[in-house]
Amino acid sequence: MPSLTLAHAYKDAQTRLEPAVQNKLDDITQIQFRESKGAALYPVNNALFGSARLARDRIHWSFPPDKDLRVVKALSWVQIMSYGLGALGLHKFLQHRERGALIINADHNPSEDPKNYAADWLGFEDLQKTMDKTLQVSVTSYDPSAQVIIFIFLPSKSGNSVAIWRRKLVVPNNARLRFQHELDVALTGLREPQSYIVHVDELPKAKKSLPNLPKNEAQQKPKKKRKWWQLFKSKS
Numbered sequence: 001m002p003s004l005t006l007a008h009a010y011k012d013a014q015t016r017l018e019p020a021v022q023n024k025l026d027d028i029t030q031i032q033f034r035e036s037k038g039a040a041l042y043p044v045n046n047a048l049f050g051s052a053r054l055a056r057d058r059i060h061w062s063f064p065p066d067k068d069l070r071v072v073k074a075l076s077w078v079q080i081m082s083y084g085l086g087a088l089g090l091h092k093f094l095q096h097r098e099r100g101a102l103i104i105n106a107d108h109n110p111s112e113d114p115k116n117y118a119a120d121w122l123g124f125e126d127l128q129k130t131m132d133k134t135l136q137v138s139v140t141s142y143d144p145s146a147q148v149i150i151f152i153f154l155p156s157k158s159g160n161s162v163a164i165w166r167r168k169l170v171v172p173n174n175a176r177l178r179f180q181h182e183l184d185v186a187l188t189g190l191r192e193p194q195s196y197i198v199h200v201d202e203l204p205k206a207k208k209s210l211p212n213l214p215k216n217e218a219q220q221k222p223k224k225k226r227k228w229w230q231l232f233k234s235k236s
Helices: 004-014 019-029 042-049 069-080 082-096 124-128 133-137 173-178 180-188
Strands: 100-105 120-123 147-155 162-170
Touching (some): 069 147, 082 162, 124 133, 173 180
Parallel strands (some): 100 147
C-alpha cells in the first residue's frame, strides 16, 4: 500500500499555482517537466521511509557517481536542465510555502517521455520521515529565493537501499524578479533554520580508542568489500 508520503507526492503533482502566477512561471521556463505522481518513489519506499533498518543501512552517500551510466546520464540531464529545474524548484516552494527538495530516480524515465526524467517534490516534513540527517539538514537553511536543492538517487536491485547524490541549482534571476511579490509573502512566513527539528534513528557514538593488536592480527589483510555499483546494477 502506498505510503502517505507517496500519496502526498501524487497530490502535489496535481496542484498548480493560481492561474496568473502559473502563467508567469510557464512564460519563464518554456519547459514542461513531468512529475511521476509517486511512481518513481514507490519502488524505493522501504529504502527511503522504511523503519525496519537504520537510515545509514538504507541510504548511502558519497559513492562515486561515475561508476553507473544511469547516474551519469541523470546528473548530466540535471546540469543541462538546471535553468528550468531552478524555476520548477521556485514553483514548488511557492506552492507549499516551505523548504523542500526536488528528487529524481536515475532508474526511472516516464514512459511517455523516455529521454527525460520525472522530478518530484519532497518537503521537509517528508524528508523527516527518512530519518536521514543529511537529507534533512540539506534543506533546513538554504535560501529558496536563490537556490534549489535536488537529490538524484539510484535504487539497489532489491529496492531496499538507495545510493544518493545532492546538487544545488541556482534560481534564475528573471524568475526571482518576476515572482518577487509572491516570494516576499512566502519568505515572511518561513521558519527560521534553527527551528527545524531533525529526526534521526540513532545518536552518534562516542569514539573509542582501538586496543593494540598482536602483530600477526595487525598484519592480516582486510576482507575485500563488494563494489557499491555491483549492488546497484540494472536488473536487465
